[in-house]
Amino acid sequence: PMSSSSGIGVPPMSSSPGDSQKEEHGRDAHATALGIPFFDVAINPTILDGKGERMSKSKGNGVDPVEIIDMLGADALRFTLATMATETQDARLPVKKDAQGRNTSEKFDLGRNFCNKLWNAARFVIANLESTPQSPVLSPQSSLPDRWIVSRFNRAVEEANTALKQYRIDVYAKVCYDFFWRDFCDWYVEATKPAMKDPARAAQTANVLAAVLDGALRLMHPVIPFITETIWWKLNEVRPNRALPGRIDTAYSLRLIKAPWPTVGEFSEAAEHLFPKIQEIVGAIRNVRNEYKMDPKKPVIVAITAAPDPTRQIIENRELIELLAICTLRDIGSEVKGASDAARASAAGCDVFVEGVIDAGAEKERSQKRREELTKKVIALNGRLNNAGYLAKAPPSLVQQTKDEIAEAEAELGKLDASA
Numbered sequence: 001p002m003s004s005s006s007g008i009g010v011p012p013m014s015s016s017p018g019d020s021q022k023e024e025h026g027r028d029a030h031a032t033a034l035g036i037p038f039f040d041v042a043i044n045p046t047i048l049d050g051k052g053e054r055m056s057k058s059k060g061n062g063v064d065p066v067e068i069i070d071m072l073g074a075d076a077l078r079f080t081l082a083t084m085a086t087e088t089q090d091a092r093l094p095v096k097k098d099a100q101g102r103n104t105s106e107k108f109d110l111g112r113n114f115c116n117k118l119w120n121a122a123r124f125v126i127a128n129l130e131s132t133p134q135s136p137v138l139s140p141q142s143s144l145p146d147r148w149i150v151s152r153f154n155r156a157v158e159e160a161n162t163a164l165k166q167y168r169i170d171v172y173a174k175v176c177y178d179f180f181w182r183d184f185c186d187w188y189v190e191a192t193k194p195a196m197k198d199p200a201r202a203a204q205t206a207n208v209l210a211a212v213l214d215g216a217l218r219l220m221h222p223v224i225p226f227i228t229e230t231i232w233w234k235l236n237e238v239r240p241n242r243a244l245p246g247r248i249d250t251a252y253s254l255r256l257i258k259a260p261w262p263t264v265g266e267f268s269e270a271a272e273h274l275f276p277k278i279q280e281i282v283g284a285i286r287n288v289r290n291e292y293k294m295d296p297k298k299p300v301i302v303a304i305t306a307a308p309d310p311t312r313q314i315i316e317n318r319e320l321i322e323l324l325a326i327c328t329l330r331d332i333g334s335e336v337k338g339a340s341d342a343a344r345a346s347a348a349g350c351d352v353f354v355e356g357v358i359d360a361g362a363e364k365e366r367s368q369k370r371r372e373e374l375t376k377k378v379i380a381l382n383g384r385l386n387n388a389g390y391l392a393k394a395p396p397s398l399v400q401q402t403k404d405e406i407a408e409a410e411a412e413l414g415k416l417d418a419s420a
Contacts (some may be wrong), residue, residue: 008293009040042167043337044085046181050094061076061095075224076111083225084175085169114177115227119187119219122231125209128196129238132206133233143201144278146208147192147271150247152183153212153271160219176220187279197304210242214250215262225257232256244364277310277348278317278324284347285325288346288354292343302327305336306350312339314350324363330355351415381406384411 031039049055055062068077083108084091091103156179164170192209195201213235217228235242236254243250247266253259285302294300302313302325312320314332324327338344338353345352381402384390391399 004398010145017041030312034400040167040187040287044087045088045091047084048090048092050092052090052092055093055095061103063095063105064091067102068104068108071098071102072108072112073115073226075115078111078225079114079223080108080111081175082173085327087168087172105316110313114181116186118224119227119231121180121189122213122235124189124314125213126231126234126238128192129210129235132196132240134203134207134241136343142204142208144275145188145193145320146205147268148275149183150244151186151268151272152179152210153248153262154267157215157219157262158264160268173223176216180220184216187324188212190222190324193318193322203230206239207242207244210239211244211248211250212244215248217256218259218262219252221256229256231305238302247283261270263353277313277340278320280312281352282324283355284345284352285327288321288343288357290344290358292354294357300325300327301330301355303331303336303338303342303353304329304350305338305353307334310348310350327354339415366415371413374413374416378406378409378413381409415417 027039031037047055049061053061084093093107095103095105098104160172160175163175165168173208189209192205195205197355213231216347217235219231221228232255236252240252244265249263249265252259281304285300288294289296289300302312303306304361306314310333311332314329318329320333323325336353339355341358342355343357346353384402385399385406394402
């Protein structure tokens with residue numbers, strides 16, 4: 001059962017797992033010459049139960065890894081434990097009984113869910129690759145989502161290398177999780193659907209899908225070895241050549257376990273700056289839909305008030321926003337105003353109006369109530385600043401915070417007055 005901690009002597013790590021072995025062999029030889037077995041020691045935390053007590057057979061509060069493997073699989077166990085390998089002295093694992101009376105923990109759901117996500121996403125990508133021919137390499141004229149995901153992948157490799165060099169296995173596992181689940185699955189795979197249906201764009205988008213999946217499998221293999229190896233063999237059958245030279249270098253390997261670690265390729269600062277703004281606008285529309293309990297599959301009409309540069313960027317990515325937010329952009333520009341039945345949200349420096357959402361009378365009443373709240377707040381904060389005793393005793397940071405709160409409240413009041 002999982003119980004106590006142990007110190008493990010490990011060979012020193014180079015700047016990344018894929019670096020040349022020369023440096024490591026040199027340090028090993030140096031260690032041997034000095035009569036020491038290793039330079040670094042990694043100490044894992046003690047795993048305690050949910051009450052903070054050590055696990056033991058006598059207490060019956062231990063979790064048998066073999067039983068977790070039987071229930072959820074070795075990869076789910078391995079990934080969950082990797083996320084728990086923090087720098088803390090102790091790690092808690094709440095224990096409960098399953099239907100068969102075996103000890104388990106809800107924490108392992110994280111590993112199970114992530115492995116399921118990986119498997120299902122890989123099946124979707126491979127199915128698309130099977131029906132799409134290969135195209136020339138990624139071009140400078142490629143789509144914003146393509147450039148963004150390639151840059152995000154290279155950023156993830158860089159972050160993983162740093163985490164592993166510092167023995168932060170938990171940080172490395174989080175990098176894998178955030179990149180694959182959030183960046184790749186939640187955003188990029190969804191964003192590729194129109195391109196994959198367009199013969200003029202499908203081939204290049206498929207190349208990016210293949211290259212990023214290849215790199216992600218290499219990145220996650222140490223913590224999810226069995227599922228990634230299985231997916232790798234199928235990917236080799238469908239698309240053996242997956243490199244995007246200079247962007248994602250993916251040297252062919254029959255077996256994933258022998259494949260080189262991914263290298264850090266080029267970044268696209270422009271794509272990493274712009275795509276999050278698109279995400280923010282899409283997120284604002286989704287939040288309004290959730291707030292007003294609208295049918296998530298029913299398209300909504302949206303208008304956006306934005307300055308000239310954001311307007312141009314939104315128009316250039318209209319298809320992407322409409323796809324991800326399930327909406328139709330009615331109008332975009334600096335003079336655009338929302339309809340009387342529209343709910344307003346702020347995102348990426350723009351005002352986003354989701355139409356057909358609210359009752360005009362109820363919204364007017366809500367705005368008036370909010371206006372009164374903000375007015376009282378501004379009066380109270382100004383009173384604080386006009387108090388000589390407060391200014392004499394309060395630290396400068398607190399005084400500045402009060403001034404910032406006044407500015408924010410006045411700015412919101414201005415917007416409410418403008419929309420009245």
